[in-house]
Each structure stands twice: as C-alpha cells, then as structure tokens.
Amino acid sequence: MKNRIDNSRKKTPWDNSNDEDIIANFIKEKYVENYKYKHPKLIDTKESEILNSIIINECRYCNSKNIKKNGFTKNKVQKYYCNNCKRNFTATTGTIFENHKISITEWIEFLLDIFNYGSTTLTSKVNKNSINTSIFWLHKVFILLKHWQDSILLSGDVYIDEMFYKVIKEDIKTNEGKQLRGLSENQYCIGVGYDGKNIIALVEGTGKPSSAKTKETFGKHIDYRSRLIHDDEKSHRELVKDLALEEERYNSFLLKKLDDKENPLRPINHQCDLIRQFLNTHSGFNREDLQDYLNLYCFMNSNPKNKLKKVKILLNLALTTKITLKYRDLFEIKN
Ligand SMILES: [Zn+2]
Structure with missing residues (x-):
C-alpha cells in the first residue's frame, strides 16, 4: 500500500507566527483545544486501569x-x-496495542464511526487523525475479525443469494478493447446468507457461481435442520441435496415481475443492497481486502445489535489476541 501524504491534523496556518490577529488566535486556540480533547494523554485516560486488570x-x-x-x-x-x-x-506486548500511538479511548470513537458506516477519510477528519492512522487502525480491526465468520451457523429460515461486485478499473479485463459481458472475470461473486439474526458474506471468486463453490461457501454455515429460501440458481441444488435441507425455491424470472414489497426474497436482497452501499462507502479500496471488508460488515450486522457491545467484543479480542500489525508492513514507506 502506498504511503499517502501525511499532514498532521494538529497543524494550523498560524503555528509559527506571532501575529496578534485576534480571530486567527481564537480559531487556533479552539482548534488545538479540540485536538487535545480528541487525543488525550494516556496518563489522563485511566487506560492503565484496564491494562493492569488483565x-x-x-x-x-x-x-x-x-x-x-x-x-x-x-x-x-x-x-x-x-x-x-x-x-x-x-499487557499490550504482542497485541495490536503494542507501541500504540493512539489510545484505547480513541479506538472506541474510531470503532463507533466505522460501525456508523463512516469512511476512513471521514473518520480521520472527525477524529483529527491522519488518513494513514485511520487506514492502519482499520487493518488492525481486519486482523482481529479474520476468523469472525468461521463459527457462524445460520438456522431456521435461511436465505441465500449471490451478489457481484466489480474489480477496480485497472484490473478490468477486455476482449479486443471491449469489456467482457455478463458475469465475467470482472466481477467478484459474493455468497451471502442471512437468517434474520446473523449474516455471512464470503468471496467465492470471480465470475459465475458453481456447485463446488456454493457448497464450500455455505456448507459449514447452515444448520441441517434449516429451511433454505432461495432463487432457482442451479449451483444451489447440490447444497440442498448434501445437507438434506427443506427448501423454498423461487423462479427468478417470475420474481422480477413482482413489486419489491411482495418479493419473498426481500430480506436477502436488502442485505445485498446494504453490503453494496457499505463497500461503496470505502470506494476504491484494495480488492485484496474485499473479504476483510465483508468480515467487518458481517460483524457490524450480526448480533449483538448494540454498537457499544460490539466495541466491547472487539476490545476484548484486541487485548487477548496475540497478533500485531506494524505500520511499516502496511505502508511502503519511501526512503
Ligand atoms: Zn520470556
């Protein structure tokens, strides 16, 4: 990843001037006050109390x-x-908080912003952090959530569907100058499952779904006593057979004629729309991180619903997971 120009948000245009301009001084004073409020000194946050309780x-x-x-x-x-x-x-040695530059207190606000669908650009502005700090912290969240979906088991009425998301411009493959049509290599296929409480979203690869990929994606995540509600996508058949699932299957051609409100697959369609919106908020992101963004989405939209409870889960994970991420490993720093 490239290191972007990193202008500290602590700076004001009047830092080196001894000007007596009252308005400029007032703005500077208020701005710096707010900056200090957003970046408290570690000693003032009582962070040590949490760390010493471990x-x-x-x-x-x-x-x-x-x-x-x-x-x-x-x-x-x-x-x-x-x-x-x-x-x-x-207590922070060997965790993502090792050598942390921003406090655990700041991390709480950062997580809440992300959970409220803030982009890293917006989040860095709100929290007066550099964009790199926000990207760095987002990647720390990613490594904590790497295996978040592993243990999710959907049950009861389970909806599944596939959605497609474009590769970035530079990676678009063409045939004699023309873009490939339909569900080509230029689209990532994402398998989405939802049971009203939990959601899974897993990258299946590029192009059309296949029986093998469908089984691999959903097989471990659906309780065999569930009822599968889905469209008549061919690749679903073996999954239904394999798990001996009860099913409710709808013809996608006929579904297209229905009003959205009448569509029996509305719950899963809605989730796919939300995932797309979420990914678009982080537009231009590195597609190598697609699964990481999906893990985050699933974490945000599965139980518990309360955002502070989610912060608590992540904070617990962060303090107990032995894993670190170095700034210089994420960004290619020139010279
Ligand atoms: Zn030792």
Whole structure:
C-alpha cells in the first residue's frame, strides 16, 4: 500500500507566527483545544486501569511462567520481567496495542464511526487523525475479525443469494478493447446468507457461481435442520441435496415481475443492497481486502445489535489476541 501524504491534523496556518490577529488566535486556540480533547494523554485516560486488570501468568515473548512484576511505565502500566528470556513486557506486548500511538479511548470513537458506516477519510477528519492512522487502525480491526465468520451457523429460515461486485478499473479485463459481458472475470461473486439474526458474506471468486463453490461457501454455515429460501440458481441444488435441507425455491424470472414489497426474497436482497452501499462507502479500496471488508460488515450486522457491545467484543479480542500489525508492513514507506 502506498504511503499517502501525511499532514498532521494538529497543524494550523498560524503555528509559527506571532501575529496578534485576534480571530486567527481564537480559531487556533479552539482548534488545538479540540485536538487535545480528541487525543488525550494516556496518563489522563485511566487506560492503565484496564491494562493492569488483565491477569498475566506468562511471558509475552517466550511463554515462560518464570516472570515477575517490574515497576510501571510512565503511563502507570504494570511492567513485567521475564527471568527466562530477560525481557520486559506489558499487557499490550504482542497485541495490536503494542507501541500504540493512539489510545484505547480513541479506538472506541474510531470503532463507533466505522460501525456508523463512516469512511476512513471521514473518520480521520472527525477524529483529527491522519488518513494513514485511520487506514492502519482499520487493518488492525481486519486482523482481529479474520476468523469472525468461521463459527457462524445460520438456522431456521435461511436465505441465500449471490451478489457481484466489480474489480477496480485497472484490473478490468477486455476482449479486443471491449469489456467482457455478463458475469465475467470482472466481477467478484459474493455468497451471502442471512437468517434474520446473523449474516455471512464470503468471496467465492470471480465470475459465475458453481456447485463446488456454493457448497464450500455455505456448507459449514447452515444448520441441517434449516429451511433454505432461495432463487432457482442451479449451483444451489447440490447444497440442498448434501445437507438434506427443506427448501423454498423461487423462479427468478417470475420474481422480477413482482413489486419489491411482495418479493419473498426481500430480506436477502436488502442485505445485498446494504453490503453494496457499505463497500461503496470505502470506494476504491484494495480488492485484496474485499473479504476483510465483508468480515467487518458481517460483524457490524450480526448480533449483538448494540454498537457499544460490539466495541466491547472487539476490545476484548484486541487485548487477548496475540497478533500485531506494524505500520511499516502496511505502508511502503519511501526512503
Ligand atoms: Zn520470556
């Protein structure tokens, strides 16, 4: 990923002038006040209380149990020393909060903005962060949600459908200068399943769906006692047979003649529309991250509905998952 020009949102045009311009000084003062409010000092956030409440029994580097408490950081976070590998560590070592530049407090606001369908551009403006910080933090969320959909099992009335999403302009394949028609290589096929409580959305590949891909996508995620509600897409047949599902199948040609309100597949159509809107909010995103965006969408739209409860789930995951993401690994920093 390219490193974008990173103008700090802390700057004002009057930082180096000793001008007595009252209006300019007033704007500067208010702006900086707000910036400080959005970027509290770690010591003032009481973040250390959360971090120090985490029970630590082993070394974050070598897993040795031969550790001891070893004073505090300047932000009052408990430090530990490992007698085995002779290194110091804290509760954030080895997690996405390691060497974090923005506080856990700021992360709460960041997550709420994302859950409210904010783009990274907008989110960075609202939180007075650089765009890179927002992208960096979004990718931290992505790594936490990598396996979010793995354990989702849809049950009861289960709707499934396929939706298609275009590759980015540069990747469009043409045949003698003309764009390929229909469900070509230029479209990603996304399998979507929904049971009214939870949702799954998985990239099946490019082009048309196949029986094999349908089974691979939905097979593990549908309870065998469910009733499958779907259109007459051929590739669904083997899935129904394999899981011996009860089914309600609709002819897509006839469905097209119905008013949206009368359409029995409305719940799944609605989800597909929302997914498209969500992806379009992050327009121009790297398609290699398509599955990550879908994981995030599914997390946002599955139970629990309450956004603060979702923040809590992610914060818990972040503090307990041993995984880090380095800024320089995400961005190609020139020189
Ligand atoms: Zn160790």
